[in-house]
Amino acid sequence: MNYKVNDQGFYGDFGGAFIPEMLYHNLNELKENYLQIIESDEFQKEFKGLLKEYVGRPTPLYFAKRLSEKYNTNVFLKREDLNHTGAHKINNTIGQILLAKRMNKKRIIAETGAGQHGVATATVCALMNLECIIYMGEIDIKRQAPNVARMKMLGAEVRPATSGSKTLKDATNEAIRDWISNPETTYYLIGSVVGPHPYPDMVARFQSIISKEMKAQLIEKTGRDYPDKVIACVGGGSNAAGAFYHYMDNEKVELIAVEADGLGIETDKTAATTQVGTEGIIHGSKTLLMQNSEGQITEPHSISAGLDYPGVGPLHAHLFKSGRGTFIGATDKEALTAAYQITKLEGIIPALESSHALAALEKIEFSSTENIVINLSGRGDKDMETYIKEMDNE
Amino acid sequence: MSRIELTFKNKKNILNVYLTAGYPNFNDTVEIVKELAKNGVDMVEIGMPFSDPLADGPTIQNSSQTAIKNGINLELIFNQIEEIRNTVDIPILLMGYYNQVLQYGADLFFEKAKSVGVDGFIIPDLPLDIYQKEYLQKVESLGLDMIFLITPQTTNERIKLIDSKSSGFLYVVSSFAITGSKSDIQQSQIDYFKHINNIGLKNPKLIGFGISDKKTFDTACQHAEGAIIGSAFIKSLEGSKNIKQTVKEFITTVL
Numbered sequence A: 001m002n003y004k005v006n007d008q009g010f011y012g013d014f015g016g017a018f019i020p021e022m023l024y025h026n027l028n029e030l031k032e033n034y035l036q037i038i039e040s041d042e043f044q045k046e047f048k049g050l051l052k053e054y055v056g057r058p059t060p061l062y063f064a065k066r067l068s069e070k071y072n073t074n075v076f077l078k079r080e081d082l083n084h085t086g087a088h089k090i091n092n093t094i095g096q097i098l099l100a101k102r103m104n105k106k107r108i109i110a111e112t113g114a115g116q117h118g119v120a121t122a123t124v125c126a127l128m129n130l131e132c133i134i135y136m137g138e139i140d141i142k143r144q145a146p147n148v149a150r151m152k153m154l155g156a157e158v159r160p161a162t163s164g165s166k167t168l169k170d171a172t173n174e175a176i177r178d179w180i181s182n183p184e185t186t187y188y189l190i191g192s193v194v195g196p197h198p199y200p201d202m203v204a205r206f207q208s209i210i211s212k213e214m215k216a217q218l219i220e221k222t223g224r225d226y227p228d229k230v231i232a233c234v235g236g237g238s239n240a241a242g243a244f245y246h247y248m249d250n251e252k253v254e255l256i257a258v259e260a261d262g263l264g265i266e267t268d269k270t271a272a273t274t275q276v277g278t279e280g281i282i283h284g285s286k287t288l289l290m291q292n293s294e295g296q297i298t299e300p301h302s303i304s305a306g307l308d309y310p311g312v313g314p315l316h317a318h319l320f321k322s323g324r325g326t327f328i329g330a331t332d333k334e335a336l337t338a339a340y341q342i343t344k345l346e347g348i349i350p351a352l353e354s355s356h357a358l359a360a361l362e363k364i365e366f367s368s369t370e371n372i373v374i375n376l377s378g379r380g381d382k383d384m385e386t387y388i389k390e391m392d393n394e
Numbered sequence B: 001m002s003r004i005e006l007t008f009k010n011k012k013n014i015l016n017v018y019l020t021a022g023y024p025n026f027n028d029t030v031e032i033v034k035e036l037a038k039n040g041v042d043m044v045e046i047g048m049p050f051s052d053p054l055a056d057g058p059t060i061q062n063s064s065q066t067a068i069k070n071g072i073n074l075e076l077i078f079n080q081i082e083e084i085r086n087t088v089d090i091p092i093l094l095m096g097y098y099n100q101v102l103q104y105g106a107d108l109f110f111e112k113a114k115s116v117g118v119d120g121f122i123i124p125d126l127p128l129d130i131y132q133k134e135y136l137q138k139v140e141s142l143g144l145d146m147i148f149l150i151t152p153q154t155t156n157e158r159i160k161l162i163d164s165k166s167s168g169f170l171y172v173v174s175s176f177a178i179t180g181s182k183s184d185i186q187q188s189q190i191d192y193f194k195h196i197n198n199i200g201l202k203n204p205k206l207i208g209f210g211i212s213d214k215k216t217f218d219t220a221c222q223h224a225e226g227a228i229i230g231s232a233f234i235k236s237l238e239g240s241k242n243i244k245q246t247v248k249e250f251i252t253t254v255l
């Protein structure tokens, strides 16, 4: 089985570029150029330099001693929360901004859910002195206020998406509409492994640094360059794609993707796309998505804005359908419980998104000798309001 | 000869009007199309409301949301078209997004459309190569037309390719825009229209996006076989108390 994208932009049955003609030229331009640009020595040198000096990579692979004792196994945390701006998102925005610069684009647009990608985009735009416009759902603007303030301080304009569910899906629609209206000047900096080809592949490549570092760090810590399990949360799927990337062909590694069950998959308040979704088209990609029988995309729910998305990247749809990936879910409540637990055990306040990955420890089976890597995709500063509010319920 | 072909053969300055099915009220579709035809509109494009219409501006987004809330769906749109066909003979196109077609079942969708009297389709996010590989044969064998968009960024080579694989007409997107963007037609756009006319294409052309009134319609007609009005018409229906009257008044101001 092949888990990399093919020439037509597909992962098995999923992917492609289902976009109106208005975007054909831009995507084609990107498709024709991205590999050549990002594989060049000159690009790689600048990319790696910035990841090291500006982002603070490599991020530690931390052996979580007390967490491991609690579950009687070996848990390592890949500390993406320690990146500059607080999440894995910046690995991708550094890569794409360097690409945009080489394509002579002066205006950058992006969508954001939790605001982490928006902040990471606004950050690299400040760094490169480029105009930055961030689309964000009206509801997310309210629930992720600190990130909205950060984006503004960084010089970005935050435009509310007021259509539909007023969350990430709608922010993405608005960003695509902006791109259709400004195709020549503008670069669309997508924040996850979603959207039309070549975005899913490009974003996965930029995030693949996560598993590349893991391999070297695991050798040092365990004598083997692979763990038994890698666990990551999945919104669109970029941190999971990065954490899985160099292990996809190594069948000895179990790849565990954790989706947001919201209030539970038996309710209609969920974002567990692979569990309740069906095949279709969302944001230019053929993938699994939450929709009704008439093909209307339904409104997801998750306590975590970054997972509140009714689709999933085509790579993950392929990992799911082929059986290579194990897809499980964690509810709002389970994620919160996991967040409070790791805070007390390890002194790490995780992002709500990452808390879903941590919650997997309650749901999967493992032995005491196994090595488990959990990708801690981000830190919890942005979620303090929710954590404080929910603390009384614990 | 198909209805669309006949229309281009017999008429000049073709006015194609877009409406959202099930808007403003669930049952208005039939009456609106009848009135459009009665008032001299040459062709209609019935929008199949979609939750996430990527190429559409706020006017069509809002009308789509209202129509979905009104309970419209593909099956009901087919019923409405069947009823329209009892009295209306102008070409009817269905316009919508690929996901809806996929969920209905593409082959079934094309067959059903044919059986109720649809003449062609505009599915902006259906890629040309997928169409060619999976549906072209089916659509052609049913005698239906698949209309594709071209934009100011589409290269000559690609315009020729699109022209060769599509039928009915070419939908010439007038500028870099989503639907509902309104402004006068600029000289640069006119140069673009002239450029298209010099390529030598097999299909006739209709200009769309930003065509909103008599002035823009007349200008478009100087450079193509006609034009498409969408958002401006939908806007006129907003809050209308008398649909017949509203349609008549709107079309009178354009023609």
Ligand SMILES: Cc1ncc(COP(=O)(O)O)c(C=O)c1O
Pocket: A087, A088, A089, A113, A114, A115, A116, A117, A191, A192, A193, A233, A234, A235, A236, A237, A238, A239, A240, A305, A306, A307, A351, A353, A354, A377, A378, A379
């Ligand atoms: C910390 C964190 N983790 C995970 C995600 C989910 O995105 P993805 O699935 O692309 O990694 C987000 C998105 O905002 C995030 O901020």
